[in-house]
Amino acid sequence: MTSETPSRPPAAPPARAAGPTGGPALRFGVLGCAEFARRRMLPAMAAHPAVELVAVASRSADRAASAAEPHGARPVEGYARLLADPSVDAVYIPLPAALHAQWVGAALEAGKHVLAEKPLTTDPERSRALLERARELGLVLRENVLFVHHGQHAAVRELLAGRAIGALRCLHAAFTVPAPADDDIRYDPDLGGGALADIGLYPVRAAVHLLGPHLDVAGAVLSAAPGRRVETSGAVLLRRADGVVAQLTFGMAHAYRSRYELWGSEGRITVDRAFTPPADHAPQLLLEKASGPETVTLPAEDQVAAALTAFAAAVRGDRTAAEADAEEADLLAQANLLAGIRRAAGWPAGPREPAGGAGGQAVSASGVR
Secondary structure (H helix, E strand, O other), X not given: OOOOOOOOOOOOOOOOOEOOOOOEOEXXXXXXXXXXXXXXXXXXXXXXXXXXXXXXXXXXXXXXHHHHHXXXXXXXXXXXXXXXXXXXXXXXXXXXXXXXXXXHHHHHHOOOEEEEEOOOOOOHHHHHHHHHHHHHHOOOEEEEXXXXXXXXXXXXXXXXXXXXXXXXXXXXXXXXXXXXXXXXXXXXXXXXXXXXHHHHHHHHHHHHHXXXXXXXXXXXXXXXXXXXXXXXEEEEEEEEOOOOEEEEEEEOOOOOEEEEEEEEXXXXXXXXXXXXXXOOOOOEEEEEEOOEEEEEEOOOOOHHHHHHHHHHHHHHOOOOHHHHHHHHHHHHHHHHHHHHHHHHOOOOOOOOOOOOOOOOOOOOOOOOO
C-alpha cells in the first residue's frame, strides 16, 4: 500500500447552496466509484434538496471524472486529497468492507461527517471504537443501511405495537439474489466479501429493527458454492429472551427473494420487496387474521432519499440524543450478530482491516441494492 499525498492545494471552496430549511446544504464528497454509488447514491445526492454533491475521488483520475461530471461534481484524484478539501462537510464511503475502518477513521480525523456503506467495519470492536471517536469529535457517523428508512417498516412496527396480530411469536426473513459475475469483489475474502455481510446483513438488520437489539444466535449454517473462498449462502436462528425467534435465510446463488413475515398468536404480516423496493413501488402489506386477509397499501417512497434526509438531519442536530443512541445500538447489535453467526457456523472472523488512514487499494465495491 502507498500513501496518498496531495499534489497541490485543494481549490477554494465554492459558494454554498441553500438547503430546504434555508441553511446551507450538506456538502458531500465520495470516496470511491462503486457501481452502486454511481447507480443510486450519486444521482440521489445530486437531486436531494438538503445535499450538495461537490466531489468524487478515485485512485484513477479518469474514473473520478466519469463518476463526478454527470452530476456537476469535481473529480479528485486520491482519497486523501478529498479529505483535505475544506469545501467537503461529509463523505460517503462505498469502498470494500475491509477498507472501511481505515478510511472512516481517516475521514473522522479530517473533521468530516461520515456515511459509510454497510457493514461499517468487519469487526464489532472497530465499529464501536469509530462510533466513540465520532462522538468525541462531535461528528455524525452512520452506516448506510437504506431499508430501515423506508416508511413501510414503520407501518409494520405500528401494527405490531397495536397488537394487530396478537402476541408476536416469530420472524421469517429471506434475502437472496442470483450469483454475481466471477470477478465480483464479494467473492474476495481479503476485501470482506461473502454473502453474510453483503446479503445476510439485511435479514439480520430486519430482526434487530423489528424485534429489538437484544437477540442471541441460537444456530447458524454458512455454505460456500464449489470453488468459492467465501460463504455464498446461509441460514440463521436468532432468539429473544421472551421466546420470540427469527429464522433468516440469505444467499447469492439463488432466485431473487426479498421478503419477511411476522407471525403472531392471532395473525400474520407479510412484506414483499422488503429490502430493495424501487422508488416508485407502492408497498402492499398483507395482514392475515381469523377474520380474513387485508391489504394495507402505502405510498411509494425512495429509501435512498429518505436515508440522505435522515443523515442530513443528524448533521444539523435535528435528531434527539435518544434517536442517535438507538441507531448506534442497532448498528452494534447487528455487528455483534454478524460476528456471532460466523462463530456459530464455525467460520473464521472477517479480514483484518488496515489500521492506518493513508493507504488503500485501487478497488471499489459493487454490492446489491
